[in-house]
Amino acid sequence: MNKGLSLLGLAFRSGNLVSGEFAAREAVRKKTAALIIVANDASDNTKKMFENQCKHYQVPFYCWGLKEELGHAIGKEFRASIAVTDQGFAEALLKQLDK
Template identity: 35%
Template sequence: MNTRILSLIGIARRAGKIGSGDAQIEAMLKKRKGFLLIIAEDALGAQKKYIQWAGDLKLPVVVIGTKLEIGNSIGLSPRSAVLILDQGFAKAILLARS
């Protein structure tokens, strides 16, 4: 697990630049908002649904960590996915992944 990515997700949340939870992510994707979708490795149902949707929107996807790790990184309960709403945070996370 890349702790740098988790730290960046946490900073993005504190800056108000993420969407989390199925309802919020779906609403944002319908509005074509977001620059990066992060999905937990253990969220098989969410992976299928969101990867298809992200592909249609040409949105990069990172599958990393567990639902618990992602939830902890943003200070909330376990999360299947997080949508990064800021281009700068999205670029930083993609670079940290390399």
């Protein structure tokens, strides 16, 4: 999981990631999201909402990590939802998530 968290940090620092529920939902709606990651300890409503929206807009969706881990990876406190907006970072993360 550490390599995946490092990739999230790189994506954030390069401006290829947005975090937070509103920003992630907007990225999906505007079709700029290449991957959505929601923390395993996020609420069931949040998970279901992102799962439905990602299915509708055909964006890969994963539940992975904890809010604290996701936030720490990008230099923030807690983050329940993250949208990766770069296809290259999304593909690299998908390889890590599928391990």
